Amino acid sequence: MIHRLDRAVGGKEPFVLNNGGNDWRDFIHVDDAARVIVAVVNSGRFPGEVDVGTGCATRIADIVDFVRQAVPSVQIFHANTQSGAAFSCADISVIRDIAGDEFVSLPAWLAGRYGLPGSRFGDSSRKQSAG
Structure with missing residues (x-):
């Protein structure tokens, strides 16, 4: 989703916003995903299936x-297509002890990428997982 939005910012294609953007997703930076996987492998503890994510969901x-x-000129097309679950957030209770819970901040990363002054979304834009 971030890649598609980035392509829209670059003028390569419009961004299609499904369901009014009301879906919530747990976005994790690739560096964090790799760090978590390496930490689990190096720990010698293999807890079975684990969720890899930040434990926080953000509304699209x-x-x-x-x-x-x-980038006010970014082209956004609205579609009424539901693209999966309305809410998806990783339960990081298993990986927290192995890899910690410090992750790249999505708002701070976006602010740096697009030259925005803020480093966070509104307080209501992030929900913690139950884990």
Whole structure:
């Protein structure tokens, strides 16, 4: 999703915003995903299946609105297609002890990428997983 939004910012293709952007997703930076996987492998503890994520979900519309502050001309097309679960967030209770819970901040990363002054979304834009 971030890649598609980035392509829209670059003018390569419009961004299609499904369901009004009301879906929530747990976005993890690739460096964090790799760090978690390496930490689990190196720990020698193999807890079975684990969720790899940040444990926080962000509403897609909040990401789009944040990026539009920097690039108001980005083309956004609205679609009424539901693209999966309305809420998806990793339960990091298993990996927290092995890899910690410090992750690249999505708002701070986007702010740096697009030259925005803020480093966070509104307080209501992130929900913790139950784990």
